[in-house]
Amino acid sequence: NAGVMQNPRHLVRRRGQEARLRCSPMKGHSHVYWYRQLPEEGLKFMVYLQKENIIDESGMPKERFSAEFPKEGPSILRIQQVVRGDSAAYFCASSRGGTDNEQFFGPGTRLTVL
Amino acid sequence: SQQGEEDPQALSIQEGENATMNCSYKTSINNLQWYRQNSGRGLVHLILIRSNEREKHSGRLRVTLDTSKKSSSLLITASRAADTASYFCATPSSSGNTPLVFGKGTRLSVIA
Numbered sequence: 001n002a003g004v005m006q007n008p009r010h011l012v013r014r015r016g017q018e019a020r021l022r023c024s025p026m027k028g029h030s031h032v033y034w035y036r037q038l039p040e041e042g043l044k045f046m047v048y049l050q051k052e053n054i055i056d057e058s059g060m061p062k063e064r065f066s067a068e069f070p071k072e073g074p075s076i077l078r079i080q081q082v083v084r085g086d087s088a089a090y091f092c093a094s095s096r097g098g099t100d101n102e103q104f105f106g107p108g109t110r111l112t113v114l
Numbered sequence: 115s116q117q118g119e120e121d122p123q124a125l126s127i128q129e130g131e132n133a134t135m136n137c138s139y140k141t142s143i144n145n146l147q148w149y150r151q152n153s154g155r156g157l158v159h160l161i162l163i164r165s166n167e168r169e170k171h172s173g174r175l176r177v178t179l180d181t182s183k184k185s186s187s188l189l190i191t192a193s194r195a196a197d198t199a200s201y202f203c204a205t206p207s208s209s210g211n212t213p214l215v216f217g218k219g220t221r222l223s224v225i226a
Binding site: 006041106 | 145147149155156202204206212215216219
């Protein structure tokens with residue numbers, strides 16, 4: 001079984017450009033979470049989605065950031081007009097849901113903003 | 115929001131020794147999860163312990179949970195150089211299908 005897939009693994013953007021990060025959850029998982037990790041830090045929650053619905057976006061900046069999880073295809077985290085402070089590792093996790101909500105993580109996308 | 119805090123922040127041991135990492139959290143939880151992260155990589159799910167469990171084993175890993183003290187520990191026995199990584203505990207932000215709240219992790223170095 002394939003795990004959580006993320007692409008690209010590395011992404012370089014210049015200030016003002018757009019970044020699109022993709023996440024395909026594990027087979028059978030309908031819950032997707034996006035987290036951001038700065039160097040030497042733990043992961044910080046950004047947004048939680050189920051198919052076609054944003055359930056919780058309390059950790060995502062109101063401006064420039066958006067996320068979707070369409071009926072078909074991967075979940076997308078989109079960052080518009082990137083700034084240097086957006087440089088970080090972005091991780092996606094998926095779960096089946098349920099009481100335990102065991103989350104499994106992808107390899108991450110490392111975004112560098114020049 | 116509740117937060118897991120790992121202790122120590124960094125730990126360096128010789129191969130073959132045991133490594134113990136601790137995690138404290140603030141509010142009631144229904145489970146606690148431990149993850150490993152190798153440098154520059156994603157997180158690997160190690161073990162989930164439920165609030166009604168006190169101890170759980172998986173291979174060389176042993177996790178304990180003390181809900182009265184709001185703390186958990188991860189013990190790695192007979193450590194290997196390949197165990198070198200950062201270890202994080204994570205707790206649900208609330209009940210149900212909710213995001214996880216992570217601590218800053220313990221950086222473990224196992225010296226051959």
